[in-house]
Every structure is written in structure tokens, then in C-alpha cells.
Amino acid sequence: MTAIKDTKILIMATDGFEQSELFVPLEKLRAAGADVHIAAPKKGDIKGWDKDNWGRTVVADLGIDEVDADDYDALVLPGGQMNPDVLRLNERAVELVLDFLDSEKIVAAICHAPWLLVEADAVEGRMLTSWPSVKTDIENAGGDWVDEEVVVDDNIITSRSPKDLDAFCAKIIEELEQLEDVGGSA
Template sequence: MTMATQLNGARVAFVATDGVEQVELDQPWAAVTDAGGQPELISLADGKIQAFNHLDHGDTRQVDRVLDDVDADDYVALVLPGGVANGDFVRVDHRAVSFVKDFFTAGKPVGVICHGGWVLIEAGVASGRTVTSWPSLQTDFRNAGAEWVDQELVVDENLVTSRKPDDLPAFTKAVVEKIAAAV
């Protein structure tokens, strides 16, 4: 099986909105595409979202589908990129929280980096898990019943977590491997 075909057209949901950390959206997206998957940008509203390079405006990205029109059954896996504003906006949207819960209920692969971890906490799926994230989320995770560790990559069953953009090579590799195992 070659890298270009190992995902065999698997649909992968990327949930993000304004404030997403651009590199944390773009690099996993490219890895899924390069491995033969079909990523889709799912957001809170139709149109475009504004990505950021830390605190500076980055590029905009076209939304493929809105949360009202998606079902976890339509996707093999889920990726939650970071960005402080993105993580905060997504975690307070009940549709996004429900969508995330559905992936966990179904036992599907979920990749989460940086501040995307807030959505796991809000969805009530962090308890009993070992995770990592941007360090400022460690108390939130511990209060939610998770074991937070400061590591480049943590794989806990079908959940893959990483801390920051520097961790993207390990994160994208692990996410693609988890998705390939589920195809």
C-alpha cells in the first residue's frame, strides 16, 4: 500500500472556524490529502473562515459544509486544529460538541492539537484519557478527569493529541496512521 492510496478516499472532517491556527489546519489537511483521503472543512457558518499565524492574520479558507448539514456517520475520522479563538468558539457551539461526541461514541479516530483540546473537555470525552495540548489547557484537562502530559504526541486508543505547531510532523503521521487503520 502506497502513501498516496492508503486512505482510499476516506472522508475526514476538520472542524474549525475563525481564529484557527493556519499551520495546524493546513499540515494535517495536506497529510490526509497526500495519503489519499478527502478532507472537508466543517464550520459554524457557511462562507470563509479566517486563519491566523499565532496573533497575525493568515489566509482565509472556504468552508465545505456547516455543522447543521453533517453527521459523524459520513466521516471516517475527525481532526480538531488549534488556535485560541478557534478552540473557544468551537467549544461553545452545541452542534460542534455533539458532532465530536458522536465520533467518540462510534470509536472513530480523532486528532486534536493545541487549543482544539477545549472541545474534548466540553464534549465530556476527556475523562480517563491521557492527553497533551498547549500547556495552558493542562488544568482544564485535569479538572475534566484526564491525565495531562507534556509530550510531543500522545496516542490513547483512537485519540491522537499534540501540543503545538512544532509537534506537527509526529501528529500528522500518527493521525494518518490511525485513519488508515480505520479504513
């Protein structure tokens, strides 16, 4: 399957990412033909979190200081409690989210990752979903929270949890296919 063969996608994460929320999109997007890179605050190994202990390690191809949003078609933000909580305190990580949003590129956030959208002041007037504990943060930032497996509001795609990964990945691919159809790839 090469539905999105001409697209470049960035996954941004750090230690404590929810394992499935990084690895499943990584595998499905690559299987669909996308060129996928992983960025972290520092280039090198980052560790996932698997239920109650550290999990698998993945290599971040890039440090976030090396990333230019203009080089990518989409940004994927995995959740987990630790990962987005650490990233939302990183000024460059928040700037990258804004760079993607300002360029009208797809930003896909799952589980706790919408915290980064809140931190970027990007949820006001938008409809999103997330892990239930993030609902109040979204609403306090002016967003409309709904309990659905996947929500698209303009260029933002959100999902609630690992249970929604199939719908989340399918929606990212669908939105990228539409970009490719109109020649909007980076």
C-alpha cells in the same frame, strides 16, 4: 501516496484557527489519499490566525449543521486560542465531537483544541497532551496530561503545538491505515 484513499476526514474550525494546524493536516491527509472536508458553524470563508494578525482564508465546504459523523472516518480539530474557545460554546460543534467519539471514530485534536474534548466531557480517565495552558482544564476534567509530541488513547489523538505537526499527521494516517486494514472505513 494513497495510504488512506478510501477514508473521509472532517476538519472542524472557525475564525481564528491556528493556520498551520489546519493547512498542514489538510495537505498531508489529502496527499495520503483521503477525501477531506472542512466544516464551520456556517459554510463559507473562515480566517486563520498567523502569530499576531489574521492570516489565510479557507472555504468551509459545510456548515456544521449539515454534517453527519456517520459519513466520516475521522475528525480533526485544529487549535489556536480563538477557534476552539468559540467552538466549545457552539452546542452543535460539541455534539459532533461526541458523535465521532460515540461512534468510536478517530478524533485528533492539537494545541488548544482539546478544550472541545473537555467541553464534550470526554477526557475523564484518558491520557492526552495539549498546549501547556490547557493542562489544568484536562486534569480538572479527570484526564491525565502528559508532555509528549503525540498521544493516542483509544480513538483520541492529541498533540501539543505546531512543532508537533509532523508527528500528529503521521499518527492520524497510521491510525487510519489500521482502520482500512480491518475494513472499518465509513
